[in-house]
Amino acid sequence: SPPADGSNPLAGKSFYVNNYYASEVLSIAIPSLIAEGKTALAAKASGVAKVPSFYWMDTRAKVPKIAEYGKDAAARIAAGEKLTVPLVVYDLPNRDCAALASNGELSLDNNGAAIYKTEYIDAIKTQIQAFPTVHFTLAIEPDSLGNLVTNMNVAKCQAAATAYKELTQYAIKTLDLPNVTMYLDAGHAGWLGWPANQDPAAKLFGDIYKAAGSPKAVRGLVTNVSNYNAWKIATCPVYAESNTVCDESKYINAMAPKLKAAGFPAHFLVDTGRSGVQPTKQQAWGNWCNVIGTGFGIRPSTSTDDPLLDAWVWVKPGGEADGTSDTSATRYDAKCGSPDALKPAPEAGSWFQAYFVQLLENANPAF
Numbered sequence: 001s002p003p004a005d006g007s008n009p010l011a012g013k014s015f016y017v018n019n020y021y022a023s024e025v026l027s028i029a030i031p032s033l034i035a036e037g038k039t040a041l042a043a044k045a046s047g048v049a050k051v052p053s054f055y056w057m058d059t060r061a062k063v064p065k066i067a068e069y070g071k072d073a074a075a076r077i078a079a080g081e082k083l084t085v086p087l088v089v090y091d092l093p094n095r096d097c098a099a100l101a102s103n104g105e106l107s108l109d110n111n112g113a114a115i116y117k118t119e120y121i122d123a124i125k126t127q128i129q130a131f132p133t134v135h136f137t138l139a140i141e142p143d144s145l146g147n148l149v150t151n152m153n154v155a156k157c158q159a160a161a162t163a164y165k166e167l168t169q170y171a172i173k174t175l176d177l178p179n180v181t182m183y184l185d186a187g188h189a190g191w192l193g194w195p196a197n198q199d200p201a202a203k204l205f206g207d208i209y210k211a212a213g214s215p216k217a218v219r220g221l222v223t224n225v226s227n228y229n230a231w232k233i234a235t236c237p238v239y240a241e242s243n244t245v246c247d248e249s250k251y252i253n254a255m256a257p258k259l260k261a262a263g264f265p266a267h268f269l270v271d272t273g274r275s276g277v278q279p280t281k282q283q284a285w286g287n288w289c290n291v292i293g294t295g296f297g298i299r300p301s302t303s304t305d306d307p308l309l310d311a312w313v314w315v316k317p318g319g320e321a322d323g324t325s326d327t328s329a330t331r332y333d334a335k336c337g338s339p340d341a342l343k344p345a346p347e348a349g350s351w352f353q354a355y356f357v358q359l360l361e362n363a364n365p366a367f
């Protein structure tokens with residue numbers, strides 16, 4: 001259960017390094033670098049394999065992974081380690097409703113809401129309850145509520161709005177467990193951070209949190225998931241235009257009082273996995289797909305420089321694509337064809353070697 005004094009529930013814990021991302025680095029990235037004679041870069045890459053990132057449960061089939069990581073973590077905790085296992089809950093019906101690249105396995109027209117509850121959320125609860133000594137940090141449904149703030153004009157988002165709200169409430173009530181800390185996805189400074197979006201976003205998050213009974217395990221919001229914004233930047237980039245809330249530090253400090261006033265005393269996680277190069281080479285702030293010139297950013301840590309920030313985290317595993325650049329693919333999204341998107345790119349979530357090399361070469365701090 002969360003500390004009674006409202007302090008950081010992740011303090012003193014390190015994030016569990018899952019073997020899925022580590023094996024992508026060790027068995028795909030490094031052999032490829034060595035084959036190209038890039039031995040110095042290969043050595044740096046072995047450092048990336050040790051950095052914890054979130055494991056994305058983007059299908060029902062991935063839920064049993066909780067048992068594999070839970071078993072390993074339980075043994076290490078029994079031996080004295082202080083760990084939390086970071087996971088992304090990411091399988092809403094009509095997923096990624098304003099884009100095409102990450103559409104998921106469930107749809108509302110195909111009994112998706114019932115399946116999400118019984119075969120996904122309930123299954124996650126069962127798995128987590130089997131490991132009472134292990135703590136889990138959950139990022140809840142990237143890009144869902146954000147789309148309800150800014151994309152109600154998109155038919156697929158409008159059709160999904162009630163379900164997104166109802167299923168998010170179901171998820172945070174069902175997963176309100178003593179060994180869980182949850183953070184709802186809240187887009188980023190360039191999305192909900194626009195002044196016009198802040199109040200509607202705070203209201204939506206507050207309403208859902210209260211409607212779900214203010215679950216103790218819900219600690220706050222996670223921002224910048226799969227995006228590239230700085231934690232702190234001295235000068236706002238050109239692409240921020242009139243939005244002076246142009247980094248994640250400003251965004252969470254702008255939102256916190258609004259959320260508190262809405263009955264949601266939120267703290268935050270910020271994804272810094274791909275924000276090492278600032279300003280980015282984005283031609284427009286809304287370009288989110290495989291952006292060129294980026295680098296690994298601030299390493300995950302619960303020792304931050306802001307009392308609102310529980311941890312810097314790597315939620316999007318750097319080197320996994322944001323979406324395919326194949327214009328003939330079903331899930332091809334034009335954003336992945338943008339001039340500032342690295343090509344050729346594989347399907348969302350697949351290993352994108354050239355992107356991994358880009359992140360590694362531009363890493364800040366360097367490996």
Ligand SMILES: O=[N+]([O-])c1ccc(O[C@@H]2O[C@H](CO)[C@@H](O[C@@H]3O[C@H](CO)[C@@H](O[C@@H]4O[C@H](CO)[C@@H](O)[C@H](O)[C@H]4O)[C@H](O)[C@H]3O)[C@H](O)[C@H]2O)cc1
Nearest residue numbers: 096098099143150190191194196225226227242285286288
């Ligand atoms: O001058 N003004 O006053 C003013 C006011 C408002 C303005 O409008 C704002 O402009 C912003 C862009 O600047 C828009 O932000 C973009 O919204 C997209 C969703 O529609 C997000 O896309 C998601 O990105 C995820 C990864 O982050 C992907 O995983 C996911 O698949 C993908 O769908 C982009 O990040 C995000 O940058 C806002 O909606 C829009 O409201 C503009 C000017």
Ligand SMILES: [Mg+2]
Nearest residue numbers: 102143226322
């Ligand atoms: Mg995405």
